[in-house]
Structure formats: structure tokens, C-alpha cells
Amino acid sequence: MIARISLAALAIALVSGCSTPSPVLGGKNIGYGDSKAVELVTNEFGSTDLQMIAESMTRSLAQSGILQGRPVVQVYDVKNKTSEYIDTREITTSIKTQLMKSGTARFASDNTQMQSQVDQLKLQNQSGLYKKNTVAKTGNMIAAKYRLEGSISSIVKRSSDYKDVFYKFSLQLIDVESGLAEWMDEKEIRKTTER
Amino acid sequence: MASRVLTVATLVAAVQLAGCSAFRSYDSELQETNQHLSSGNVDAALQLLEKNNKGEDKDLLYYFEKGELLRSKGDLAGSQLAWRSADDVVFKWEESVKLDTDKYLSQFGSYLVNDKVRRYEGYDYEKVMLTTQMALNLLAQNDFDGARTEIKKTHEREAVIAELRDKEYLKREEEAEKEGVKTEYKDLQGYPVAALDAPEVVGLKNSYQSAFSHYLSGYVYEALGEKGLAAPGYRKAAELRPNTPLLEQALLELDKPAAKTTDSDVLIVIQSGLAPARDSVRIPLPLPISGNLVITPLSFPVIKEDTSTAHFSEIYLNDRELKLTALNSTTAMSRRALRDDMPGIILRTSVRAISRGVAQKQLNDVNPLAGLAVGIASTVTEGADTRTWRTLPDETQVARVRLRQGEHQLSLPSSLGGSQVSVKIDRPFQVVTLRVVGNQVFAGGPALHVEPKATAQAVASLKQP
Numbered sequence: 091m092i093a094r095i096s097l098a099a100l101a102i103a104l105v106s107g108c109s110t111p112s113p114v115l116g117g118k119n120i121g122y123g124d125s126k127a128v129e130l131v132t133n134e135f136g137s138t139d140l141q142m143i144a145e146s147m148t149r150s151l152a153q154s155g156i157l158q159g160r161p162v163v164q165v166y167d168v169k170n171k172t173s174e175y176i177d178t179r180e181i182t183t184s185i186k187t188q189l190m191k192s193g194t195a196r197f198a199s200d201n202t203q204m205q206s207q208v209d210q211l212k213l214q215n216q217s218g219l220y221k222k223n224t225v226a227k228t229g230n231m232i233a234a235k236y237r238l239e240g241s242i243s244s245i246v247k248r249s250s251d252y253k254d255v256f257y258k259f260s261l262q263l264i265d266v267e268s269g270l271a272e273w274m275d276e277k278e279i280r281k282t283t284e285r
Numbered sequence: 286m287a288s289r290v291l292t293v294a295t296l297v298a299a300v301q302l303a304g305c306s307a308f309r310s311y312d313s314e315l316q317e318t319n320q321h322l323s324s325g326n327v328d329a330a331l332q333l334l335e336k337n338n339k340g341e342d343k344d345l346l347y348y349f350e351k352g353e354l355l356r357s358k359g360d361l362a363g364s365q366l367a368w369r370s371a372d373d374v375v376f377k378w379e380e381s382v383k384l385d386t387d388k389y390l391s392q393f394g395s396y397l398v399n400d401k402v403r404r405y406e407g408y409d410y411e412k413v414m415l416t417t418q419m420a421l422n423l424l425a426q427n428d429f430d431g432a433r434t435e436i437k438k439t440h441e442r443e444a445v446i447a448e449l450r451d452k453e454y455l456k457r458e459e460e461a462e463k464e465g466v467k468t469e470y471k472d473l474q475g476y477p478v479a480a481l482d483a484p485e486v487v488g489l490k491n492s493y494q495s496a497f498s499h500y501l502s503g504y505v506y507e508a509l510g511e512k513g514l515a516a517p518g519y520r521k522a523a524e525l526r527p528n529t530p531l532l533e534q535a536l537l538e539l540d541k542p543a544a545k546t547t548d549s550d551v552l553i554v555i556q557s558g559l560a561p562a563r564d565s566v567r568i569p570l571p572l573p574i575s576g577n578l579v580i581t582p583l584s585f586p587v588i589k590e591d592t593s594t595a596h597f598s599e600i601y602l603n604d605r606e607l608k609l610t611a612l613n614s615t616t617a618m619s620r621r622a623l624r625d626d627m628p629g630i631i632l633r634t635s636v637r638a639i640s641r642g643v644a645q646k647q648l649n650d651v652n653p654l655a656g657l658a659v660g661i662a663s664t665v666t667e668g669a670d671t672r673t674w675r676t677l678p679d680e681t682q683v684a685r686v687r688l689r690q691g692e693h694q695l696s697l698p699s700s701l702g703g704s705q706v707s708v709k710i711d712r713p714f715q716v717v718t719l720r721v722v723g724n725q726v727f728a729g730g731p732a733l734h735v736e737p738k739a740t741a742q743a744v745a746s747l748k749q750p
Contacts, residue, residue, distance in 0.1 A: 132448065170513040173520045175440050175502075178513035202510055285455075 144184035150275040164234035171243040198234040315675040323723030327358040353676035357727040401670035409493035410618040424716035425730030436502040470627040481624040492622035496525040497612035508714035531610040557721040558594040558679030565669035574642035586669035609682035
């Protein structure tokens with residue numbers, strides 16, 4: 091009997107020994123939170139809105155059936171029509187990352203990366219610093235079949251004890267050759283605060 | 286005997302208090318400092334500032350003024366260092382507000398302490414202008430990424446301030462009702478009410494949002510290619526200063542495809558004058574003390590506008606007139622801050638005077654001499670808070686132009702001495718900032734060079750036969 095208990099105790103000790111967390115330094119009122127937790131600190135645009143928009147857009151686009159055979163897509167900036175400092179590029183980066191990870195699309199260099207891309211090609215081809223057979227050849231960049239663009243707008247209303255913010259995010263995928271919009275979706279978010 | 290000891294002790298306490306910040310006349314200290322600045326002697330201004338702040342524990346105001354003086358001297362790194370210390374103080378304030386707003390508000394609303402013995406924590410517009418000025422320092426060195434950080438901090442801080450003030454005004458209304466103080470600043474006989482009700486003051490949305498700050502943020506984001514963030518900057522600026530063509534134009538241009546040109550997009554920023562001073566005026570108010578209405582003189586702050594620099598609305602670029610658009614007035618913001626604070630100041634000052642009056646009456650009944658001493662001491666210590674960031678520029682005006690890369694000449698109107706500044710434009714986006722105080726022009730950064738006065742005047746006299 092005693093042997094069995096001590097065995098159990100040993101087992102517990104062993105198991106708990108394995109799961110010892112990393113030591114924590116300092117930190118009285120500081121802690122890590124769940125990055126997916128619903129954030130309701132103020133009713134301005136926040137992390138949850140960004141995640142909600144990115145997720146719903148990615149799902150809709152991936153399930154639409156347009157992106158057959160991993161086409162090349164060029165992402166444009168999302169136009170910010172609100173008066174809030176919303177980093178819209180972070181929304182498109184999230185959408186891009188999720189589409190890329192699921193293997194549904196490939197992405198051409200967008201406006202911001204283009205300069206670095208051109209600079210690197212020039213450096214390799216014109217500086218004479220690199221071994222010939224490792225140099226990337228010019229004229230081989232892949233052009234986009236589709237372009238992805240969108241906008242975010244908001245309607246803000248407030249009274250002395252009530253604030254209502256309505257966001258609308260819309261995104262569309264356009265065939266570069268035909269100019270036709272092949273897919274389009276929007277996400278609406280309403281946030282209200284009572285004082 | 287005991288009463289005499291008490292009297293002496295009270296007088297000693299009053300004299301001792303005189304040594305501390307309660308008796309520091311910030312207005313006269315800074316008047317002298319600013320005189321040195323407007324005569325172009327920045328080193329003397331800096332020496333005086335150091336002389337007046339000998340203590341180990343420097344406060345926010347010292348760093349505010351030091352940063353601006355070093356910036357005028359052209360020492361951008363030193364200026365940034367001083368302002369970084371100021372930014373730390375503001376950051377701590379911001380954290381304490383975010384962590385426990387109610388605790389902060391109840392401490393601030395304390396009736397016991399006179400405003401001027403409180404540790405200086407800066408007016409809201411000063412906090413917003415601090416990071417805006419820091420961004421200008423970095424832009425003078427073409428550091429757009431650094432400026433982006435300061436600008437992001439500015440609008441995040443603005444949001445914290447907005448939320449705090451919302452709560453504060455609500456709480457104050459409730460308390461004024463509870464204490465039964467119904468005096469408004471319009472009821473103060475002899476108080477310059479018109480200055481607080483001027484259209485440029487009432488027209489502001491609040492005391493802390495600056496159209497210039499948001500316009501600059503739009504420009505920096507645009508220069509960095511982040512149009513999604515540039516748009517709200519321009520839009521907010523346009524909301525704060527409606528019917529300003531420059532701001533509406535910026536928003537329209539943002540949507541146009543980039544022009545195929547090698548010319549630079551240059552933002553010229555002219556900051557002129559000095560922030561207004563705060564002075565104390567005494568106004569008698571009837572207060573209910575121990576059941577009687579007693580006319581008691583109370584001290585209230587007033588804003589004194591700076592007159593060191595003449596107003597101008599154009600400069601000359603390569604000898605051609607360039608109209609400036611005013612985007613920021615510290616005087617208007619400062620007046621607005623006082624206008625919004627006045628109900629709180631009246632409430633705190635009245636409640637303090639009432640409780641002091643009651644205590645003095647009780648003491649008078651027992652010991653008239655001690656009562657008199659307390660009366661003298663309180664009259665001396667009671668005065669409005671006159672501290673405020675004084676070297677901060679008053680007006681900020683801008684012009685946005687497309688310029689060919691290379692050397693250009695900027696000159697000021699002859700009414701301001703007609704100083705000439707040569708500017709080297711060599712970036713696709715570039716910010717050129719000039720500071721004008723009196724007849725002096727200050728410019729920092731590698732791209733600017735203020736030409737010696739003598740030649741400037743010679744050129745001016747040649748052109749005006």
C-alpha cells in the first residue's frame with residue numbers, strides 16, 4: 091500500500107518536474123495575454139477588428155473558388171476613408187499571410203517592395219560583384235493575374251452618453267487582363283459605448 | 286508665551302515656503318530668458334535657465350525650455366536629449382492616467398493644495414506639441430522613420446488625453462453641484478472674459494488637438510508611402526481647421542498617381558513668436574464663511590500674449606512671394622485650456638478659501654495675533670499658477686512647394702529684418718523648419734544655413750531703392 095502511494099507520489103513529482111515553466115523575472119502587474127482575446131478597451135479600431143476583418147476576408151476569398159492553381163496576385167493599399175489612424179497595410183499583410191500559408195495564392199512584389207526588388211536586381215546585374223551563374227536574370231519577374239484592392243470607411247455618431255462607430259471594410263479581386271471584378275466581399279463592424 | 290511661539294512658527298513656515306516653488310515667479314524668470322533668446326543670445330538664455338534650476342530634481346518645465354533653447358541654437362541632438370527626459374515624465378503621467386483614471390482625477394481635484402505648489406505636469410497642448418517638436422527635430426535631419434515614431438506617439442497620447450478630459454469634466458460638474466459653487470468665469474467682475482470667448486478660442490474643438498500636428502503626420506506618412514495612414518492625418522487636420530485650401534488640397538493630391546518628376550515635395554514650416562505667459566489677478570468674490578457672506582479676494586490665472594514678434598503671413602522663396610497657411614496658435618490653445626479649466630479652478634480656489642476662512646475665524650476668536658499671522662501667510666502663498674512652457678513657438682505656419690533639387694533661398698519680410706536662409710534640397714520629401722523670434726531667425730539641420738545679418742541687409746537695401 092505504502093509502496094503504491096509512494097510510487098504515485100514519485101510519478102506526480104516526475105510529471106510536475108517535466109512541466110516546470112520557465113522562470114519569470116519581475117512582473118508585478120505585467121502579464122502576457124491571449125493575442126486572440128477580444129479587446130474592448132476603447133471603441134476605436136482595435137486588434138480584434140483587424141483579426142476579424144482579415145479572417146473573414148481570407149475565408150471568403152479562399153472558399154470562392156477563384157484562386158485555382160495558385161495564381162499570382164498583386165496587393166494594393168487599402169484606402170483609409172476614416173479619420174482614424176488605422177494601419178490598413180497590417181490588414182492586407184494578415185490576409186496575405188493567411189492565403190500564403192494555406193497555399194491558395196502567390197503574391198507579386200507590391201508597391202513598397204518593388205523598389206528593393208529593382209535595387210537588388212540592379213545590384214546583381216550591374217555591380218560586377220557576383221559570380222555570373224548565381225546572378226538573377228532580369229526580365230523574369232512574374233506578372234500578376236489579379237490585383238486585390240479595397241477600402242475601409244466609418245460612420246461615427248455620438249450623443250452625450252452614447253457613442254456608435256460603424257466600420258465597413260470592402261475588398262475586391264480584379265482580373266488584370268479583363269478588368270473584371272471576379273470576387274468581392276465586405277465586412278461590417280458596429281461598436282457602441284454607453285457612458 | 287505659547288501663542289507667541291505659535292505666531293513665530295507660522296511666520297517662519299511662511300518664509301520657508303517662500304523658498305520653494307510656491308514663491309517662484311516663473312513669469313519673471315522666463316521673461317528674462319526670452320529676452321536673451323529674442324536678441325539672439327541663446328547661450329545667455331541657456332545659462333540663465335541653468336542658474337534658475339540648480340536643484341538636483343529637475344522638473345518637466347526645465348526640460349521643455351531647455352529642449353527648445355538648444356533647438357534654437359542648432360544643437361538638435363542636445364535638444365532631443367532634453368526632450369527625451371520631458372517625454373519620460375509625460376509617459377509616466379500617461380501610464381498613471383491609463384492605469385487608474387479615477388485615482389488620478391481625485392488627486393488632481395484635491396482642494397487642499399494650491400495649484401502652484403503641485404508638481405508641474407504640463408498642459409495637454411504642451412504634451413502634444415512636445416512630440417510634434419521632436420518630430421520636427423528629426424525631420425531637420427531627414428530621419429522620417431524616427432519622426433514616424435514620435436508622430437504615432439502624438440496621436441496615441443491625444444487619445445488618452447481625450448478620454449481623461451471626458452471623464453474629468455463629467456466628474457467636475459457633479460462635484461460643483463455637490464459643493465454648491467455656482468460661480469462661472471463670466472461672473473468674475475474685472476476678469477478679461479472677452480479673451481477667453483474670442484472666436485479663435487471658441488472655434489477650437491478642444492485645447493490639445495493641433496491641425497499642424499495632424500498635417501505633419503499626414504505628410505510624414507505620405508513620404509513613407511503609407512497613404513492609408515496619411516489620409517486620416519490630412520482629414521483630421523481639415524476637420525480641425527475647416528475651409529483651409531492647403532489641407533483639402535493635400536487630401537486630393539494623395540489620391541492622384543505619383544507625378545513623374547524628379548522635383549522634391551518640400552514642406553516649409555515657419556514657427557514664430559513665443560507662447561503666452563500666465564499671470565495672476567485678484568478678484569473679490571463673496572464666499573459663505575461661518576454663516577456670513579464674506580468678500581474674499583481670490584487669485585485667478587490670466588493669459589498674457591507675447592508681443593516679441595510681429596505677425597507675418599508670407600515669406601520669399603527665391604525672391605518670389607510665398608503665402609503661408611497658419612495651422613497652429615499656441616495662444617489660442619493656451620486660452621482654450623484655461624477656458625476649459627476655469628470651472629475647476631474656481632471650484633478649487635473657492636472651497637480652499639472657505640475652509641481657510643473658517644479656520645482663521647476660529648483661531649481669531651482664541652488668539653487674534655496667530656490668526657493675523659495665518660492670514661498674512663495665506664495671502665502671500667495664495668496666487669494663481671503662472672507656470673507654463675514659455676519658449677514654445679506661438680504660431681506655426683506652413684507652405685508646401687515642389688522644388689528642383691539644389692540650392693534655394695528663403696528670406697523673411699523686411700519688417701522682420703529680412704534675414705536670408707540658404708536651403709539645400711536633395712531628398713524627394715523634405716521638411717524645412719525656421720524659427721523666428723523678434724528679428725532673429727534660427728534654423729537647424731544640415732540642409733539649412735542662416736546667412737550673416739550684414740549681407741542680408743545689404744541685399745535688402747539694394748532691392749529697395
